[in-house]
Amino acid sequence: MSETSSPSDRRDGFVWGVSTSSYQIEGAAHEDGRGASIWDTYCRQAGRVANGDTGDVACDHYHRYREDIALMRDLGVGAYRFSIAWPRVLPHGRGRTNEAGLAFYDRLVDELLAAGIEPWLCLYHWDLPQDLDDLGGWTVRDCAGWFADYAALVARRYGDRVRRFATFNEPSVFTLFGYGLGGNAPGITDPGLLVRAVHHVNLGHGAAVDVLRALAPAASIGAIHNWQPFLPSRDTEDDKAAAERFATYWNQAFADPQQLACYPAALASAFEPWQQPGDLARICRPVDWFGLNHYSPIYARADPKSALGFGFGEAPADVERTGIGWPIHPEAFHDTLLAVHRRYRLPIYVLENGFGANEELGPGGDVPDQPRIDYLAAYTAAMRSAIAAGADVRGYFVWSLLDNFEWSSGYGLRFGLVYVDYPTQRRVPKASFAWYARLISAPTS
Numbered sequence: 272m273s274e275t276s277s278p279s280d281r282r283d284g285f286v287w288g289v290s291t292s293s294y295q296i297e298g299a300a301h302e303d304g305r306g307a308s309i310w311d312t313y314c315r316q317a318g319r320v321a322n323g324d325t326g327d328v329a330c331d332h333y334h335r336y337r338e339d340i341a342l343m344r345d346l347g348v349g350a351y352r353f354s355i356a357w358p359r360v361l362p363h364g365r366g367r368t369n370e371a372g373l374a375f376y377d378r379l380v381d382e383l384l385a386a387g388i389e390p391w392l393c394l395y396h397w398d399l400p401q402d403l404d405d406l407g408g409w410t411v412r413d414c415a416g417w418f419a420d421y422a423a424l425v426a427r428r429y430g431d432r433v434r435r436f437a438t439f440n441e442p443s444v445f446t447l448f449g450y451g452l453g454g455n456a457p458g459i460t461d462p463g464l465l466v467r468a469v470h471h472v473n474l475g476h477g478a479a480v481d482v483l484r485a486l487a488p489a490a491s492i493g494a495i496h497n498w499q500p501f502l503p504s505r506d507t508e509d510d511k512a513a514a515e516r517f518a519t520y521w522n523q524a525f526a527d528p529q530q531l532a533c534y535p536a537a538l539a540s541a542f543e544p545w546q547q548p549g550d551l552a553r554i555c556r557p558v559d560w561f562g563l564n565h566y567s568p569i570y571a572r573a574d575p576k577s578a579l580g581f582g583f584g585e586a587p588a589d590v591e592r593t594g595i596g597w598p599i600h601p602e603a604f605h606d607t608l609l610a611v612h613r614r615y616r617l618p619i620y621v622l623e624n625g626f627g628a629n630e631e632l633g634p635g636g637d638v639p640d641q642p643r644i645d646y647l648a649a650y651t652a653a654m655r656s657a658i659a660a661g662a663d664v665r666g667y668f669v670w671s672l673l674d675n676f677e678w679s680s681g682y683g684l685r686f687g688l689v690y691v692d693y694p695t696q697r698r699v700p701k702a703s704f705a706w707y708a709r710l711i712s713a714p715t716s
């Protein structure tokens with residue numbers, strides 16, 4: 272329960288890893304008894320996902336996990352963060368379990384351990400079982416209990432071999448875009464339902480922490496939050512207010528109640544109708560670390576057409592950007608690490624940071640990706656300087672091992688250290704793969 276060292280920790284105690292998620296890489300969407308998730312449904316709705324892409328095949332990791340673990344071994348990472356597809360192990364979200372699905376994660380975990388790579392298991396990376404969504408999904412309070420029952424199944428099955436558990440990945444992203452702003456499954460844009468979903472996810476987090484503690488006593492538990500500085504797109508009062516409100520939802524609507532037992536003051540009254548006595552104590556359960564995802568600062572603007580009154584704005588034209596247009600600003604990462612450290616006082620694991628581009632295989636069959644290397648070098652340097660300034664950062668995971676299904680952007684955006692040639696499923700390590708291997712084989716100072 273306390274933060275002691277584990278197999279993925281190097282001699283110097285720092286964990287280097289890579290991250291993925293179930294729907295983005297597994298494929299095998301209709302195999303071995305897997306039930307449907309809200310992303311299977313969403314991908315089939317016209318106009319939702321670029322090119323009509325789906326996760327049906329993705330990186331075919333369900334069949335190629337051995338090859339992918341061999342790549343990780345070559346890379347030299349000490350840890351691999353993945354997520355379980357809830358509908359693969361509970362096809363209807365609750366009730367009957369699916370042995371074939373459970374056995375897949377047995378094989379995955381065992382193969383990782385045999386390769387000397389520590390599994391970091393995330394319970395929820397956005398693929399809610401469709402049957403639960405049909406009952407209201409996160410907009411109903413019962414969903415927190417369904418999630419806790421699923422957590423119990425996972426803890427009982429894997430708790431003997433897995434020590435690191437995360438409850439949710441980026442709850443602010445999947446609720447804001449799934450229930451408020453649009454752009455993610457299940458595709459609802461209703462501020463009233465958003466608030467309910469946020470509260471029920473928070474309850475699900477607290478309930479799952481309790482279940483994991485009870486059933487996997489050696490577990491080291493956290494949740495994975497994104498935290499970004501928000502900047503007004505234009506120098507107007509409207510955009511400044513929009514940036515502030517967006518930031519409060521994004522950075523604090525989950526981390527504050529989970530760690531500080533309160534909703535941010537600016538949002539608190541919205542949650543009141545859905546709270547029952549004792550809820551904040553149910554949500555704020557002791558965890559062992561803070562999982563942080565960070566890519567860039569966010570430029571926000573007032574948007575009267577959005578259900579929430581705010582949305583994404585343009586960054587100034589002279590801002591340096593990644594291949595897919597995200598602002599590059601390592602100092603914002605440095606400041607975020609210190610801000611999170613001071614606010615929550617937990618060991619931090621950076622569980623996602625990475626660079627998106629639209630790369631193609633080079634003529635020689637290689638994938639030169641110097642801009643990704645430059646980005647990762649600048650961001651890991653910013654992390655080191657935050658550590659030197661006192662931030663308690665214990666690990667860093669690149670998003671992602673493989674190019675994969677990038678949600679509503681489909682397969683066009685590539686974040687992998689390994690290129691995936693989707694028609695053949697051939698994996699081609701990019702130049703950044705060798706660069707990261709060199710970085711992590713050197714002791715962290």
Ligand code: FCB
Nearest residue numbers: 292440441444670677686
């Ligand atoms: C994060 C998600 C992850 C991936 C990266 C690029 O918001 O957690 O699944 O899509 O962004």
